[in-house]
Ligand code: ADP
C-alpha cells in the first residue's frame with residue numbers, strides 16, 4: 702500500500718515519517734530524487750538522492766518518475782522502480798511529497814492513501830521552520846508563503862483522504878498510525894470477503 706504524506710514545509714512531515722517507519726511493521730520510505738542542495742541534516746541516499754539538474758532531467762526523459770514537481774525553485778521526483786519492487790513485497794511505502802506530487806499520485810494510483818498534515822496555527826508553522834535552523838530567513842519566508850497556497854490546494858484538489866493536525870507530535874503520530882491500520886484492515890477484509 703502507498704501512503705502519501707504531504708503538508709507545508711516545517712509542519713513536521715520528516716519527524717512524523719521517521720517515527721512511522723519505526724512503528725509500522727513492513728513500512729519503508731520512498732527516497733525521492735531532488736536537485737535541492739544537501740543540507741547538514743540530510744543523509745544522502747537515505748533521505749534523498751541528490752542529483753544534478755542534468756541527471757534529474759535524464760530521469761524525466763527516460764520516464765523514470767511516477768511524479769515530479771518543482772518546489773521552491775528545486776525539482777523533486779519519485780522514482781517508479783523502487784516503489785514497484787516494494788509494493789510487490791507487500792510493503793507499506795511511505796512518500797513524503799508536496800501537494801503537486803500528491804495530486805499526480807491521486808490521478809495515477811487511485812488506491813494510494815493520502816494524508817495531509819496541518820499546522821496548529823500559522824505562528825507555530827513559522828516557529829518550526831525557524832527552529833530547525835536549516836535555511837536562511839529569506840528561504841524560510843518563501844516556504845512560509847508557499848504554505849497557504851499548499852493548504853488551499855490540498856483541500857480543493859480532493860486528492861487527500863485525511864487531514865491531521867500536528868499539534869502534539871505523539872497525538873498526531875498515533876492518529877496517523879490508526880488511519881493506516883484501519884485502511885489496512887479494510888483492504889484485507891475486501892480481499893478475504
Ligand atoms: P517538514 O519535514 O514538514 O519540513 P520537520 O519534520 O523538519 O518538518 O519539522 C520542522 C520542525 O518542527 C522540527 O524542528 C521538528 O522537530 C519540529 N516539530 C515537528 N512536529 C512538532 C510538534 N508537533 N510540535 C512542535 N514541534 C514540532
Ligand code: 5GP
Nearest residue numbers: 733769770772777778779797798799801802
Ligand atoms: P524539503 O526540501 O523540505 O526536503 O522538501 C520540500 C518539499 O518537497 C516538501 O513538501 C516535500 O514533501 C516535497 N518533496 C520531497 N520529495 C518529493 C518528491 O519526490 N516529489 C514531490 N512532488 N515533492 C517532494
